[in-house]
Amino acid sequence: MKTKLKSLYQYRELLLNLTRKEVKVKYKNSVLGIVWSMINPLIMLLVFYIAFGLFFKVQGTGIEFFAIYLMSGILPWNFLANSLNLAVGTVVSNGNLVKKVYFPREVLPLANVGAAAFNFFLQSLVLFAFMLILRYHFSPWLLMFPLVMLLEALFIIGVALFLAALNVFYRDLQHLTEIVLMAWFWMTPIVYPITYITDKLPGWAQQIYFLNPMTHIIQLFHEIIYHPSVYGPTTSYLSTKGIIGTTAFSVGFVVLGYLFFTSREGRFAEFI
Amino acid sequence: MVELSEIGQHVLSDKKAIEIQGVGKCFRIYHDLNQSLKEKVINFRKRGYEKFWALRDIDLDIYQGETISLVGPNGSGKSTLLRLMTRIMTPNEGKISAHGKIAAMLELGAGFQPDLTGKENIYLNASVLGFTKREVDAIYDEIVDFAELGPFIDNQVKNYSSGMYVRLGFSIAINVNPDILLVDEVLAVGDEAFQAKCLEKINGFQRAGKTIVLVTHNVDLAAMISDRILWLENGRAKKLGDPRDICGEYHEFMRVDIEGTDYGTRRIVFTDVQILGGDGRPRAKFAYRDPMILRFAYEAAEPVERPVFGFGFYDHLGLMVYGTNTKLKGIQIPRVEGKGTVEYRIEALPMASGRYFLSVAAHTEDGLVNYHWMDKMFYFDMESAGSDAGYLNIDCDVQLD
Known part of the structure; x- marks a missing residue:
C-alpha cells in the first residue's frame, strides 16, 4: 500500500499530463477550445433564466431565482456524471497503454476526475460571474466552496476507482453506469426543492432518500451558492449527522476503492 | 556508423x-469467453x-x-x-x-x-x-x-x-x-x-x-x-x-521446423511430390553437382485449359534460390484432364550447403489463379564441400601477387 502510494506520487506528472490531455482532447480542432466549457453553462443558465423566470413561474416551491438554484445543483452533478461516465471505461479504452507500458493504473480514472473537476471549477466561475451581474446576495459560506468540492471529489474518486476496476472484468458496467446515473439524478434534489421529498414521501422512504451521499453534497452546494436562507426555501435539510456521515463515507470509499483497484490492477493487462 | x-x-x-x-x-x-454480467449470473461458477x-x-x-x-x-x-x-x-x-x-x-x-x-x-x-x-x-x-x-x-x-x-x-x-x-x-x-x-x-x-x-x-x-x-x-x-x-x-x-502451407482452387491437385536422385530413387541429401529429378503426380477432375506447372527452391528465410515452370521453358500444355505427371530433370545442383525448401505449383497461364500451390512443404539438404558464403558453389580460385 505504501509503495503503491509512493509510486503514484512518482507518477504525479503523468496524472497532470493526462488530465491536461483529457481537457484538451475534448475540444480538439475547435476554434473556441476551452471556451466551450464556459459557454455551455452560460447558455444553460440563460435558458433556465428565461424559461423559469419569465415563462413558467415556478409556483409553490418558494424558490426565487430558480435558475441559480438549478445551476448550483446541476454543475456539481455534472462533475459527478462526467467523471463517472468517462472513468468507468477508461482502463479499457486505454488498453493499448495498459498492455504496453507500466504505470500506476489508478492514474487513468483519476485523470478523468481531474479533468471533470477542472471543468466544474471553470463553470462555477461563470456561474459566480453571472450572479455578480444579477447583484445576487452571496452567502459568506461560499468561501467553503473548495472544501465542498473536495468532499465531492473524494466521493467521486472512490466510486470511479471501483467502477474502472470492475469494468475491466464486466463490461456491462459501462452501460449500466449511464442508466444508474439517470435514475440517481432524479433521486437527488437538483431540479426540485428538497421540501418536495420531505412533504410528500413517507418517513421510511425519506430515510432511504437521505442515505444518498449526493443528496447531502448537493444540498451543501445549494447552501453555499444558492443561499436558501435569503432566497428560500427557508427550511434546509442539512444536518450535522448527514455532513459527517457523508464525509466519513466518502473518505472510506476512497480508501476501499483504492485498495480494490490496486489489488486487481495486476490482472488488467490480461483481460483487455 | x-x-x-x-x-x-x-x-x-x-x-x-x-x-x-x-x-x-x-x-x-x-472455454467460452463470456464477459458479461448476465452470463456470469446465469452460469455462476460454471464457467x-x-x-x-x-x-x-x-x-x-x-x-x-x-x-x-x-x-x-x-x-x-x-x-x-x-x-x-x-x-x-x-x-x-x-x-x-x-x-x-x-x-x-x-x-x-x-x-x-x-x-x-x-x-x-x-x-x-x-x-x-x-x-x-x-x-x-x-x-x-x-x-x-x-x-x-x-x-x-x-x-x-x-x-x-x-x-x-x-x-x-x-x-x-x-x-x-x-x-x-x-x-x-x-x-x-x-x-x-x-x-x-x-x-x-x-x-x-x-x-x-x-x-x-x-x-x-x-x-x-x-x-x-x-x-x-x-x-x-x-x-x-x-x-x-x-x-x-x-x-x-x-x-x-x-x-527442422518447416511450416509449409498449400492453397489454390484445386482444379488441379498434386497427389504426389517426389524428390529423387539421378537413379530415380527418393533422396533427401544431395551433394554439389548431383543430378536431381522432381516428379509431381497430379489429378484434374475436370478438363483444365492451358495450365502451367512449376516449382521453386527457397532458403530458410523464404527467399527464392531458383524457380522455373513449363511456360518459362517454352512449353504450352493445351489441356489436361485426369491423372498425369510432370517431371523436371536437373543435371547438376549448383547450390552451397544448407537446407532448401521446395514449392510446387500449378496455375493459369497468366499466373493470376493458382490451381494448387504447395508452399515450401518439402525440403532437401545440400552438402557441398567448401566454405564460401551465399547460395551457390562457384569454382573460384584466389591468387595473390
Whole structure:
C-alpha cells in the first residue's frame, strides 16, 4: 500500500499530463477550445433564466431565482456524471497503454476526475460571474466552496476507482453506469426543492432518500451558492449527522476503492 | 556508423538489475469467453477454463551493464517474461524485482494521442514512462533530432507517416535515459540508416553501463549485441549462455521446423511430390553437382485449359534460390484432364550447403489463379564441400601477387 502510494506520487506528472490531455482532447480542432466549457453553462443558465423566470413561474416551491438554484445543483452533478461516465471505461479504452507500458493504473480514472473537476471549477466561475451581474446576495459560506468540492471529489474518486476496476472484468458496467446515473439524478434534489421529498414521501422512504451521499453534497452546494436562507426555501435539510456521515463515507470509499483497484490492477493487462 | 565489433563491449558489474526467482505466469483459457454480467449470473461458477502456464520456473539474474536477449519460437513466453519485468503483468508464482528506472519499448508509440502534436506527445509519453517534465526538457532537442522529424514536431501525430510514428516512439524511449531498457522486437523499424542509428544508440547505452533486455526472433542480431542469451521453449528456460554457442544450436533447432502451407482452387491437385536422385530413387541429401529429378503426380477432375506447372527452391528465410515452370521453358500444355505427371530433370545442383525448401505449383497461364500451390512443404539438404558464403558453389580460385 505504501509503495503503491509512493509510486503514484512518482507518477504525479503523468496524472497532470493526462488530465491536461483529457481537457484538451475534448475540444480538439475547435476554434473556441476551452471556451466551450464556459459557454455551455452560460447558455444553460440563460435558458433556465428565461424559461423559469419569465415563462413558467415556478409556483409553490418558494424558490426565487430558480435558475441559480438549478445551476448550483446541476454543475456539481455534472462533475459527478462526467467523471463517472468517462472513468468507468477508461482502463479499457486505454488498453493499448495498459498492455504496453507500466504505470500506476489508478492514474487513468483519476485523470478523468481531474479533468471533470477542472471543468466544474471553470463553470462555477461563470456561474459566480453571472450572479455578480444579477447583484445576487452571496452567502459568506461560499468561501467553503473548495472544501465542498473536495468532499465531492473524494466521493467521486472512490466510486470511479471501483467502477474502472470492475469494468475491466464486466463490461456491462459501462452501460449500466449511464442508466444508474439517470435514475440517481432524479433521486437527488437538483431540479426540485428538497421540501418536495420531505412533504410528500413517507418517513421510511425519506430515510432511504437521505442515505444518498449526493443528496447531502448537493444540498451543501445549494447552501453555499444558492443561499436558501435569503432566497428560500427557508427550511434546509442539512444536518450535522448527514455532513459527517457523508464525509466519513466518502473518505472510506476512497480508501476501499483504492485498495480494490490496486489489488486487481495486476490482472488488467490480461483481460483487455 | 557503428562498427559491429564495438557492439557487445560493455561495462559489467556484479550488481543485479533484475532478479527473477522461480517466476511462473498462468493464463486462464476460458472455454467460452463470456464477459458479461448476465452470463456470469446465469452460469455462476460454471464457467470452465483451463490453466495455461505461459512461463514456469524461470530463474534469472540480470546484472547491471549486461545486455541479455530472450529468444525462442512464437509462444515460448519471451514477451510474457518481458511484460512481467515491466510490471505490466504480475507473476502467479515467484518473485521479480527490478532496481532502477525502466523504459520499455514494447510497441513504439503506444499511447500516442493522435490529436495531440508530436511535441505534446513527447511530454505525455515520457511521463507515461515515468519521467518528469524537467528531465524531458533537457533532452527534448535530442529526441526531435533523433526522430528526424524537424518541423513536423508541431503537427498532430495523426498526420504522421507510420515511419515517423515509430521513429518518434523509439526516440522517446531511448532518449529518456533509463537505467534498464527493455526492447521487444522493435529494432527492425525504419530504414537502414535509422536502424544503424538505433544500434549506435544501443551501443552507447552499453558503454554507459546500462542494462538492456532484448526480445527477438533474430538470433543473429541477439548474438551480435548481447552478452548472454536466454532461450525459451514452451515457457521454460531451455538454455542460458554464450551467444555464439546458442546461436548455432538455435539455428539448427529452428531449421527442422518447416511450416509449409498449400492453397489454390484445386482444379488441379498434386497427389504426389517426389524428390529423387539421378537413379530415380527418393533422396533427401544431395551433394554439389548431383543430378536431381522432381516428379509431381497430379489429378484434374475436370478438363483444365492451358495450365502451367512449376516449382521453386527457397532458403530458410523464404527467399527464392531458383524457380522455373513449363511456360518459362517454352512449353504450352493445351489441356489436361485426369491423372498425369510432370517431371523436371536437373543435371547438376549448383547450390552451397544448407537446407532448401521446395514449392510446387500449378496455375493459369497468366499466373493470376493458382490451381494448387504447395508452399515450401518439402525440403532437401545440400552438402557441398567448401566454405564460401551465399547460395551457390562457384569454382573460384584466389591468387595473390
